[in-house]
Amino acid sequence: xxxxxxxxxxxxxxxxxxxxxxxxxxxxxxxxxxxxxxxxxxxxxxxxxxxxxxxxxxxxxxxxxxxxxxxxxxxxxxxxxxxxxxxxxxxxxxxxxxxxxxxxxxxxxxxxxxxxxxxxxxxxxxxxxxxxxxxxxxxxxxxxxxxxxxxxxxxxxxxxxxxxxxxxxxxxxxxxxxxxxxxxxxxxxxxxxxxxxxxxxxxxxxxxxxxxxxxxxxxxxxxxxxxxxxxxxxxxxxxxxxxxxx
Numbered sequence: 173x174x175x176x177x178x179x180x181x182x183x184x185x186x187x188x189x190x191x192x193x194x195x196x197x198x199x200x201x202x203x204x205x206x207x208x209x210x211x212x213x214x215x216x217x218x219x220x221x222x223x224x225x226x227x228x229x230x231x232x233x234x235x236x237x238x239x240x241x242x243x244x245x246x247x248x249x250x251x252x253x254x255x256x257x258x259x260x261x262x263x264x265x266x267x268x269x270x271x272x273x274x275x276x277x278x279x280x281x282x283x284x285x286x287x288x289x290x291x292x293x294x295x296x297x298x299x300x301x302x303x304x305x306x307x308x309x310x311x312x313x314x315x316x317x318x319x320x321x322x323x324x325x326x327x328x329x330x331x332x333x334x335x336x337x338x339x340x341x342x343x344x345x346x347x348x349x350x351x352x353x354x355x356x357x358x359x360x361x362x363x364x365x366x367x368x369x370x371x372x373x374x375x376x377x378x379x380x381x382x383x384x385x386x387x388x389x390x391x392x393x394x395x396x397x398x399x400x401x402x403x404x405x406x407x408x409x410x411x412x413x414x415x416x417x418x
Contacts, residue, residue: 207255219290254302265315273315285341320410
């Protein structure tokens with residue numbers, strides 16, 4: 173008989189346990205199938221809609237049977253979070269172009285958050301990364317292969333980079349839910365700050381608002397996300413490893 177993980181797997185991360193036991197019958201379902209069912213539920217109705225009962229029903233089994241595969245709802249959500257990392261597509265990084273390579277990953281990460289906004293409800297840290305998350309880390313490290321950084325600094329850079337992508341996506345999704353367009357919000361904010369600066373009590377704010385780039389500056393025609401991430405990445409990396417070519 174297949175063991176119930178509510179008792180047999182207590183305390184061990186799901187990533188530290190084999191997907192199938194060496195003993196007992198062949199499992200009827202896979203972790204990928206269970207995770208996909210949870211992702212579909214969360215995409216349609218939010219993370220709260222994902223329960224052991226609803227996930228079990230989605231794959232056509234009884235709730236008690238689901239405990240043969242995951243020890244808790246938390247583990248189910250871990251599977252779901254790792255599953256979405258499969259949506260990244262990777263290609264061989266261009267040597268010496270870490271900004272461009274990481275920006276490519278950043279765009280994909282931002283799109284993933286928009287497809288699966290429930291990801292923002294999960295803590296950014298606390299769980300061990302699953303195999304798809306580790307694959308992402310490996311490819312991000314490959315993009316940094318030519319950077320003059322120590323191993324710990326490379327990992328810190330990836331953590332900071334990922335956190336900024338999450339923060340940007342969170343801002344966009346929050347504005348979308350509030351019925352705001354980011355460009356309209358920026359225009360509204362600029363108009364508001366101009367009114368404050370006109371009083372004359374905030375000279376640095378007034379100077380910043382008055383310092384508009386030339387109309388032929390190509391950077392100003394790039395999307396805000398690309399401009400912001402390029403500047404962040406250039407700041408995170410040593411100067412001689414940050415060519416801004418795409």
